Amino acid sequence: MDFTQPIVEDGFSAEKLFSQGYSYTYDDVIFLPHYIDFPTDAVQLATRVSSNVPLSIPCVASPMDTVSETCMAVAMAALGGIAFVHSNTTPSEQAAMVASAKSRRVPILSSPVFKAPSGRIESADDFGDSPYILVTESGSAKSKLLGYVSKVDWQNRNDKEVKIYDYMVNSSASVPSSFDLGQIDAFLEEKKANFVPMVDNDEVLDLVTKEDVERIKGYPKLAKGSVGADGRWLVGASIGTREQDKERLEHLVKAGVNVVVLDSSQGNSIYQIDMIKHIKKNYRELDVIGGNVVTINQADNLIQAGVDGLRVGMGSGSICTTQEVCAVGRGQATAVYKVSSTAYKNKIPVIADGGISNSGHIVKALTLGASTVMMGSFLAGSTEAPGAYEYQNGQRIKKYRGMGSLEAMTKGSDARYLGDTAKLKIAQGVVGAVKDKGSVLKFIPYTMQAVKQGFQDLGASSLQSAHDLLRSRTLRLEVRTGAAQVEGGIHGLVSYEKKYF
Numbered sequence: 001m002d003f004t005q006p007i008v009e010d011g012f013s014a015e016k017l018f019s020q021g022y023s024y025t026y027d028d029v030i031f032l033p034h035y036i037d038f039p040t041d042a043v044q045l046a047t048r049v050s051s052n053v054p055l056s057i058p059c060v061a062s063p064m065d066t067v068s069e070t071c072m073a074v075a076m077a078a079l080g081g082i083a084f085v086h087s088n089t090t091p092s093e094q095a096a097m098v099a100s101a102k103s104r105r106v107p108i109l110s111s112p113v114f115k116a117p118s119g120r121i122e123s124a125d126d127f128g129d130s131p132y133i134l135v136t137e138s139g140s141a142k143s144k145l146l147g148y149v150s151k152v153d154w155q156n157r158n159d160k161e162v163k164i165y166d167y168m169v170n171s172s173a174s175v176p177s178s179f180d181l182g183q184i185d186a187f188l189e190e191k192k193a194n195f196v197p198m199v200d201n202d203e204v205l206d207l208v209t210k211e212d213v214e215r216i217k218g219y220p221k222l223a224k225g226s227v228g229a230d231g232r233w234l235v236g237a238s239i240g241t242r243e244q245d246k247e248r249l250e251h252l253v254k255a256g257v258n259v260v261v262l263d264s265s266q267g268n269s270i271y272q273i274d275m276i277k278h279i280k281k282n283y284r285e286l287d288v289i290g291g292n293v294v295t296i297n298q299a300d301n302l303i304q305a306g307v308d309g310l311r312v313g314m315g316s317g318s319i320c321t322t323q324e325v326c327a328v329g330r331g332q333a334t335a336v337y338k339v340s341s342t343a344y345k346n347k348i349p350v351i352a353d354g355g356i357s358n359s360g361h362i363v364k365a366l367t368l369g370a371s372t373v374m375m376g377s378f379l380a381g382s383t384e385a386p387g388a389y390e391y392q393n394g395q396r397i398k399k400y401r402g403m404g405s406l407e408a409m410t411k412g413s414d415a416r417y418l419g420d421t422a423k424l425k426i427a428q429g430v431v432g433a434v435k436d437k438g439s440v441l442k443f444i445p446y447t448m449q450a451v452k453q454g455f456q457d458l459g460a461s462s463l464q465s466a467h468d469l470l471r472s473r474t475l476r477l478e479v480r481t482g483a484a485q486v487e488g489g490i491h492g493l494v495s496y497e498k499k500y501f
């Protein structure tokens with residue numbers, strides 16, 4: 001009898017696991033823990049969204065019209081991530097959103113209300129959501145600031161019919177929009193003021209209240225914000241691959257966009273390759289991200305054309321129906337691993353796009369080779385996402401829709417979609433809603449802390465070290481059976497409340 005010890009292999013290397021002919025997604029796989037020799041806080045999540053655009057956290061907001069507009073762009077940059085402002089609008093409106101985000105320094109966006117001194121305040125509704133009406137010479141944002149009327153003062157007045165100049169408080173006190181939170185706080189403290197307007201180039205942009213400042217100070221401390229060489233936030237934007245997108249790009253470049261993503265479900269096309277070449281020839285300083293891709297061959301074509309980053313995911317998004325409609329796509333874990341394996345050789349960062357619904361998915365995406373994760377549904381329920389909250393079955397929700405949904409297509413991506421050939425619209429996405437999640441300024445730092453804990457369990461103190469573990473085959477993983485997935489979730493309870501922080 002042979003009593004020599006058999007060699008028991010513990011888990012698979014990614015290389016072996018992802019070459020079995022299965023399309024795996026994040027939930028299918030699980031990592032085996034490794035060795036901890038550093039504290040959670042030693043984990044560094046600094047990364048790059050594209051070759052020349054560094055971030056301090058690996059989080060990217062998707063170019064969707066229910067996710068990324070000015071407010072999200074400011075907040076994501078303040079967090080150390082980045083947002084891509086969507087293109088489902090006119091080129092000048094998209095460029096204005098980019099410019100507006102870049103002109104801010106604090107993650108506070110108000111919609112101040114303006115009146116001229118000769119005007120009247122008809123009702124409390126005139127204040128909108130703001131506790132103050134700002135009085136400017138012409139009654140618009142782009143005019144000299146003269147003073148203000150507070151809602152409380154106005155409500156306490158008997159003679160509400162008189163003109164504003166009869167009772168407004170004269171004050172042209174303001175701070176430049178380049179002020180950061182600390183500077184605004186110090187200003188309010190020094191002047192014993194409850195609010196201050198923020199002004200940029202003689203235009204009043206925002207009105208920041210003491211309450212806003214206190215609220216943000218109460219959130220977890222932000223990582224280093226994403227600031228460019230010009231001292232302004234890093235902001236991205238999406239464009240398409242049609243001829244008219246070249247003009248859109250010009251608007252965006254003038255607005256100071258730092259990186260563009262070519263927004264397509266199947267990026268390996270002659271149209272995209274031509275656009276990449278156009279951008280690389282005419283805008284040498286601008287990073288361009290190609291995609292979406294899910295295979296090595298697709299990725300290699302775009303890398304050869306000159307992309308500075310790759311966006312990975314086809315049909316993996318929460319609102320996506322592409323795999324159902326077109327029978328094309330790939331499980332997201334496999335897609336991220338395969339594309340990253342070729343991108344890595346060319347030092348091109350990968351964005352894992354779609355299918356992120358918890359911090360574990362982020363750990364998986366990053367460890368399988370991605371440099372950042374792009375999120376839609378994860379961010380769409382936040383205060384910073386476009387649109388107002390509504391109620392559905394007693395729950396506070398925000399609308400979230402696919403950019404290939406009929407509704408989004410008929411709004412603006414219409415032109416791109418229907419274009420020349422198709423007269424028949426086929427949707428590749430749905431319209432839905434997501435739960436209120438509060439401010440990204442709060443839940444993203446908690447999510448990043450959870451990601452750091454995952455990295456610690458794996459023995460990875462940075463993204464680079466996670467990628468090293470992957471490539472040296474030190475990282476071991478397995479496929480979870482259906483029962484293992486049930487076991488890994490919450491089970492066997494009569495009731496429970498899921499609360500992470």
Ligand SMILES: NC(=O)C1=CN([C@@H]2O[C@H](COP(=O)(O)OP(=O)(O)OC[C@H]3O[C@@H](n4cnc5c(N)ncnc54)[C@H](O)[C@@H]3O)[C@@H](O)[C@H]2O)C=CC1
Pocket residue numbers: 240241242243263264265266269271292313314315316317320322354402403404413416417419428429
């Ligand atoms: N990641 C994903 O799985 C998916 C994402 N989406 C999202 O939906 C939106 C639309 O995606 P797509 O339909 O893939 O957009 P797309 O612009 O790449 O393609 C639309 C149609 O236009 C054609 N086209 C593009 N440029 C052209 C040119 N210069 N000349 C002639 N024809 C041209 C394409 O071949 C395609 O038939 C994007 O926001 C995308 O991110 C949609 C489906 C899946």
Ligand SMILES: O=c1[nH]c(=O)c2[nH+]cn([C@@H]3O[C@H](COP(=O)(O)O)[C@@H](O)[C@H]3O)c2[nH]1
Pocket residue numbers: 062063064265292313315316317318319320321322323353354355356374375376377378401402403404405428429430
């Ligand atoms: O098949 C699709 N039809 C659509 O209408 C659509 N809209 C967005 N996307 C893609 O989904 C990503 C966001 O996914 P999550 O909500 O899962 O984060 C996004 O970042 C996109 O890659 C679409 N895919």
Ligand SMILES: [K+]
Pocket residue numbers: 315316317318319320321322
């Ligand atoms: K899907």
